[in-house]
Each structure stands twice: as structure tokens, then as C-alpha cells.
Amino acid sequence: MSRNEPILNIEELTVSFQHPNGAVKALQDVSFSLNKGEILGLVGESGSGKSLTALTIMKLLPDQAQVEQGVIVLNGKTITKLSAKEMRKLRGNDVSMIFQEPMTALNPLVSVGKQIEEMLVLHKKMSRSARKARVIELLQSVGIPEPELRYRQFPFELSGGMRQRIMIAMALACEPKVIIADEPTTALDVTIQAQILDLLKEIKLKYGTSILLITHDMGVIADTADRVAVMYAGRLMEMAAVDELLTQPRHPYTVGLLASMPDITDEREGELTTIRGSVPDLTRLPVGCPFHPRCDFATERCTTEVPPLTDDGHGHALACWNPVKGGGIHDER
């Protein structure tokens, strides 16, 4: 597989919202790329901009939102300036999306088989019988037992896990290069989550699909992602290969986030480590680094100048003036 060859490239993306107090920047200077055949995890808390990034790529932004600057290149094609009609051809065909709540994303009045078939009607020239055969094949490939029977069923007749599999089948229907999965397992129970994460990994290996996996769960990231980007208050803070980011994080926010989460193997007693304060309100963002009011390492510079995202030459990018020394392999330099 061709490694490090970007299929999706985002450069200096800034998105703002209209607000009574003026324009609110919900995404600022976000740049990253998704490589062919990889799963890139995008993590962050509420308001970090991770879902908004997905909606911007899909051109599904609400009316009040505006792309102020930035370029998005998908499979060699700049999609930032595409018309609504051109984008409609791309959506579902080259890039598709899986949402958190499959119940609200599915039409309750149409059988799930017909809903998947709709993707093929829109994007592929196929006979009716070929379409149906393809849908049955898709249902099978996402692990749905008795696909002939399920084809005729309605969303309410299926469990949450099954509905999410339907969404995934729909996203896969036209063999897109990129799938954006926005918190695909957050509404599911953990035993079902494990099944869905296995399915995403299988899709990556089997079809070479690139997946942008949006989540707030570092465990999900550790299980599924190849690389990780951490967002906070509309900015990218840190980005690296999954092993490096989770075991040798260097941004104080990433470090704090990981330290504050107990994990299932954790035998520590007593108080949990915390990050003081709360996630900032986007209408009242601090000057300088947006994390500085909560940061133990903040200096004068952090309160005035925004640190740019800089790569260390080894694929570990960081936006911080005072990164944590992790004792990692790059620190000898």
C-alpha cells in the first residue's frame, strides 16, 4: 500500500459563525491530511471543532457558517469551490459520512434495503436486479445476518448496532475513497462498539478505504486509529502516530486529557488528575494559545501569541510554546 500519500488534504481552514457579538471563529488554521488506507483519529471535547471539520469537508455547513479561508483537496480535486450540484455528485460517491445517531440519520418510512439502494440509484448506472444483488452483498459484508430478510425491514425493527451497520453499508455502497465517521460508536453499548470498530478496521484493510474517525474516546483511538490529531477550541494542538501520541504526548492539553481519564486497567486510588477550569466558550476565546488559562506550563508568550502547528520532522506536529518533555525518542536532538 502506498504510505503517506494523502487522499484528503486540508490547508489552513478557518470557519466562522455569525453571532450577535460579531463573527465567532469555530475553526482556525486547521491543516492536516488523511493518507491512503489509514484511519486518522480526530479527538477533542465539545466545541473543539472536530465535527465541524467533518461538516466542512462534506459541505454540509449550516447557513450561518462561513468558510473564511482554506483549501480542501480530495483525491486531487479541490472541492472548496465546488457548486452544490457538483458536491452532490461527490458526496456518497467519493466521500461518505457515518453519523453518531443512526436512528435520526435513517428515513423511518423507507426499508433499509431501499435506502442503501438509493445510493446506487444516485451514483451508479445499474440494473434493478444488479442493484438489489449489490445491496444484499453490502449487508453481508457489514455483518448483517439474513440479509434478504433485513433488506425489507424498517429502521425501527433493528437494534442500534444493526442500524449503525446499515449506515456503514450505505457509506460503503459506492466504494468511496474516504469515509468520515463522526462518533460512530458513541450511542452504542461497549460490546457492540467493539464489533463496529472491528468492522471499520476490516473495511480499511479490505478496501483500502481512508477513514477520518471523530471521537472523544482515547480508548477508541488506541484501538482503531493509525494516527491522531487532537483539537481544542477550533485549533489543532497535536498530531502524531497513535503509539507516539498516546504514550509520549507533548502538548500539555493532550497530557492533561490522558492523565485525567482513569482506564479500566488502572489500579490507582485517590484523586484523579484534573485539568482546571472548563472548555472555553468560543464567543470568549482567550488571546494567544486557547489553552493557556488552563495550562500549568503557560508563560507570558502563551497569553499573547498563538503557537503555530509545527512538525518535528518525524511526523509529530505540535502547537505549543512550552511542550512537555516526555523523555521520548526525539528529545535527544
Place this chain on the structure above:
Amino acid sequence: MMNDDGLQGRSPLLVVEDLKKHYGAARGLWNKQQRVVKAVDGVSFDLQAGETLGLVGESGCGKSTTGRAILHMERPTEGKVVFDGQELSGLNREQLRQLRRDMQIVFQDPYSSLNSRMKVRDILAEPYRIHGLHRGREMERVRELLEMVGLPQASLEKLPHEFSGGQRQRIVIARAIALRPKFIVCDEPVSALDVSVQSQIVNLFGQLQRELDLTYLFISHDLSIVRHMSDRVGVMYLGRLVELGDKSQIFQHARHPYTQALMSAIPVPNPELQRKREKITLRGELPSPMNPPSGCRFHTRCPWAEERCRQVEPAWRETEPGHWVACHLAD
């Protein structure tokens, strides 16, 4: 009866015996037979004063209903709840209301559990007004409450929407401790909060427990937080407890295949460890509580189910002191 072996000898603060909560489901148009959802179907445990019992399980397992039925927010269909020596089923509405000073609940969503038109001062003074306590000196107590949950005094004149999710949950907790209860049911109290704020609230629960000698029933689907919070843990599946024990018994020596699968399904934020962990993938989905499987309720998804598991319901038995399991194979 004499019993002098320390902890075991203390009479528990809460005794739950064979608790059941069944709901009548809508009858079908042609099917005249009343169908019943057995949300909680025979749950028993004790809770000692000052301890935290974590209650875990997936959605629909009955953990929240158990919490509500214990408080008699919904009358149990069957079973006994004894709190502080009093059996709750025998109490009338007024007696229950009095008892609720000692038993409180904190819900998951701090957005819907606060009246959006009431200022914080009124939200926190309300419990005193309802119970006619500290007349004329309520505000003193309210200020004390704010201090205890780590909110600034300036919060008094504000409305709930002016606070972040974590701060709102602090207000909810302040209201829950206003009447100095002995026991609090915490129903997914941090699940709606941002990760960086969750740990603050978890620590607050711990700190208040030490200061006020509180007893918690901590209901959550997040086993990592339950492990951190609890002294003992109960695991529920389809309305029943399948395993109960102290923290190390459950997290290090789980005997029930469901407990083992549940724990192995939770990914840990360490990629190397996560790749090495032994995973038990469960087949299929949760069966309907309207029509639970015969024998052991878990047999349809259990990787080790045998013939007897399909036919005979496993007994709830103590395999070592304090460690209870309902499984034929846990020998």
C-alpha cells in the same frame, strides 16, 4: 443474634431483597395477552454506610430502574427495600417524603434537571423551604453549599444557562446534599460532561463522601470510572445481577463470562496494551427484556454456553467471601 466479625456485623444502611420492577407493555391489536417488560427481575444486595457500590451494565440492563425503584420514585413490583432499618414498601406518601431527606439522586443530564427560570439561590434554597428547615437562615446554608461544591459565591444570582455543564452538575450536587442525606443514587452523573471536566466531578464526589460520610450507589456504563469510584461493583444483565464483589474481585478475578466480555470490550488508551489484550467478542445483540432467554439469560451470547445453560437458570451463589456469581461454569 450475635455477630462480632467486624464489618460483616454492622447492620447495612440499605438492604435490597429480590427487587422487581415490571412494566406492562402495550397489548397488540390481535394479541390479547398482556406483555410484560421485566426491567428489573430479582436484584438483591446490601450497602454498608460510607461505601460506594458501582452498578454497571449496558443500556436496558435495568441499572437505572434499580436506582429509581430503591428510592421508590417508582414503586417496585415486588421485593423489599430496607433503608436505615425502615422498610419502604410500608410507608405512605408523606413518610416517604420525609425519608427522601436522607436519600437523594443525581441524574446524568445537568441541563434538564435544573429549572431554567430559577436562580441558583432559589434552586438551592428550595429543599429547605419545602422541608421548613433553617427558616430565615437558608441563605447562610446556601452559601455554605456553594463553597462545598467549589462554586463562586457570585453564582447565587445567576441562572443555570450561564454555567458550563460541569458547573451545572456542581449545582445539582449542591442541591442533592442540601438536606445532608445519608445516601445518594448517582445515575450516570458524569456521562454528559466533557472528558477534561469528568475527573473534576469524580473527585468532588469522593471529597463529599469523605466530608459527609455519604453512601453512594454509583450507576454507570463507564467501567473505568466505576473502578475508580467504587468499593464494590455489581454487574447487571437483562434485569438481573450476574456478578457482585469487591473491586478487585470484579476487575481482576471476574468469574462471569459477561463481566469478562464487558471489560475486554472497553478499549484502553494505550495502543500497545490494547493490541495485546485478550478480547472476548460477544456474538449478537441484547435480547428483549420482554422475552428473556430460557435458562441463563446470557446463554444466547455466551461463548461457553452448554446445554444446561439453555435449560437451567444458574443459582446466585457466593464463590468466595463477598464474591457472588450467577453462572453454571464459574467453578
